[in-house]
Amino acid sequence: MTVKMENRSIEEKILLGVTAAAIFILSPFLIKSILEYNKLRILVDLVAVGGISIIFIGVWFTSKVKLFSGLFAIIAHVNILFGIYIVGSDLIFWLFPIIIASFYLLPTVIACVLNGLLISIAGVLTYQHFEHFSLPLIMASFVVTGIFSLIFSIFMQRKNRQLLEKDKINQLRNNILELIASSSKLSKVLSAVVEGIENELPGTMCSISLVDDTGSQLRLAAGPSLPEFYKEAVDVIPIAKGVGSCGEAASLGKRVLVTDIATHPNRAPWAKLAHKAQLVSCWSEPIISHHGTTIGTIAIYFKTLATPTENEFDLVEQFVNLTRIAIERDKADTIIWHQANFDNLTQLPNRHLLHEHLSIAIDNAERDKKQLVIAMLDLDNFKDVNDSLGHAAGDRVLIECASRIKNSIRKNDIVARLGGDEFIIAFVGTTSAEDIDKIGQKLLTTLAQPYVIEHKNFYCTASIGLACYPNDGLTIDALMTNADQAMYLAKTRGRNSIHYFTENMSTDFLKRMELIDDLRTAVEQKQFHLVYQPIVDLHTHRIAKAEALIRWQHPQKGLISPMEFIPIAEEIGLIVEISEWIFTQVSQQVHEWRQRHCADLSISINTSPVQYRNEGKLVKAWADSLLAQGIPYEAISIEITEHLLMDNQVEVVEALETLRQQGITISIDDFGTGYCSFSYLKNFAFDYLKIDQSFVQNMSIDNNDAALCEAIIMMAGKLNMQVIAEGIETEEQKQLLIDAGCTLGQGYLLAKPLSVMDFEQLLIKQNQSGSTT
């Protein structure tokens, strides 16, 4: 293969140049001799031109300078003698410089000049006898030229050796750089550095130590030539002044020379072992990072009393630089790998590393014919932490969760954070259902413990879904999807619980996903409308108020109950958008009806806990909106459920208080279904208390329910609240409620939820007749 001209050595270039020039100069002689048909001269010139051409081609294609320059010299010498004897002396003018040129490079030029001078003098002196150029003169000239060329040759060989030496170090450096660039293991690069130094400084032994994670000590990382007992002794060296040569070099960030290990105080603890290992002198170079901190040391041991030379210092400095690059590259690689595989916040493996671990775990389970249980864990009310306490607090909860999960599972188990508040656990070492249940319960209990944030206790439970390899899925994706579905079921069934995946869950899950998709479209395309259910005076049957209720007319599936879609809308956050739409519709509608039919009409809107996040800003904004539209605050009433108050959140109570002070009335819906119905009544005054329909409907068949209703009505009266009885379906229920002192009621007996038009007709009818529903 031919080599590009720019890649050739200087020697090669000169030899190629000289031979090319010689061919160029000698060729006219050859042509001339051919034209004159002087057979002997043709022969001599042919040998010269042909020989030189062969040298040129040989060097060009093989780059073997030494071989061809030697060959060149022989051809030239033979040709001179041959030429002089056959043709006469004139060839010598041309052939001698070529011989000189054949002996290496630059000085050749000087040799040529000197030789040319010599030949010229000889020519002038022997001019008269030119035809009979004497043999002694030829020989003398030949010897002188030979001496010149010999001197130059020796000189050039020395230069060449230095070049080769440099070349060798360059080669070594390139090899190490190649190892670094190809992300070879750090240990391999360090061994190559040690080997390189030991080769360049024959008779020495070398080792490399790196500063460990504590930053206070050095750990031996490479030292293949050192005896095992010595390596053990210097495996860990504290970084401090006066501790060995490496400890001190690392501490000071400067080179440390110990000419005699046996007597140097720094080396006292290792002196005996050094003696046993035949180490006499030692020199340590610190490896300083580009930030200026010491990251390691290189130690060079001599077997005799030695003081390193400047050249040796320079040489080792080159290796120190290479080692620094290798260590920094390794550190950067480690950081990049960590970032790609671990969650930055919790330091748990991320989805990527989880996949790697899970595929190994699945392979093992398959090989051992065992089960592998995967748990999808999601925090139940994590969004509330973020919304109410901010993201920094949320982060702290996640970190704490990760640590509680890690402490609850076995060492072999795999735990990863998928993002947000979602974690995955693979129970590698546990397969029995009983054990999984135990660990699952342990996880629920530990995660439900309070999280102390800003000196306050915050509670956050978790829902866990379990899927099992191979029964519930053979691939990672299938297992994770199924565990996810099981987790959703755990959430919908009251949260803070564990649920196993079952076959029919899959169809439920798909239905749910479809509903979520449809719901988003419904919001975009405004597929909702409102109906209004009258709340009437039980004595007069006059409409006192009304409740706005949402309806979703699905283009294909028909009417979908709010009981089906409101919980999902709450879960995915769409309820906020939906509620804003309801408020706009209701406020405009009530304004219109108040102006046209019923001046004191008030319509209540159901609100959901999601709207009270962020200190209830969303609901509070409704008051501003009413003011801006010139609608009296009393036109709107807000219904909340007991669950909203159960967490005793100060922000919620404050938001409701603000609204109430502005004149918006507040109703407590589904009263009696919560667990602490009475405790919050003393902290907050409501305007209306709506007895849940389950009590009302059981009044006639269960005396306890009737007694409860009576008690609620009495208590509300004492607390200055009005009572609305929900779900009145029969005359008997109505009568019992009237007897118990209830004045307002809502239910199918009185009026079903009505369309805008029907409700308006009812208002008109009521105005005309002063009559009832």
Ligand SMILES: Nc1nc2c(ncn2[C@@H]2O[C@H](COP(=O)(O)O[C@H]3[C@@H](O)[C@H](n4cnc5c(=O)[nH]c(N)nc54)O[C@@H]3COP(=O)(O)O)[C@@H](O)[C@H]2O)c(=O)[nH]1
């Ligand atoms: N956040 C919002 N929630 C809403 C909204 N609209 C409705 N909802 C909630 O959905 C649940 C189901 O509501 P719906 O199907 O509209 O049922 C209401 C009435 O139709 C029903 N009702 C009224 N009288 C009777 C009766 O005599 N018998 C009987 N079986 N049902 C009756 O009760 C529902 C009203 O309940 P409540 O809100 O508790 O007063 C329901 O939880 C709604 O709250 C909305 O716009 N936003």
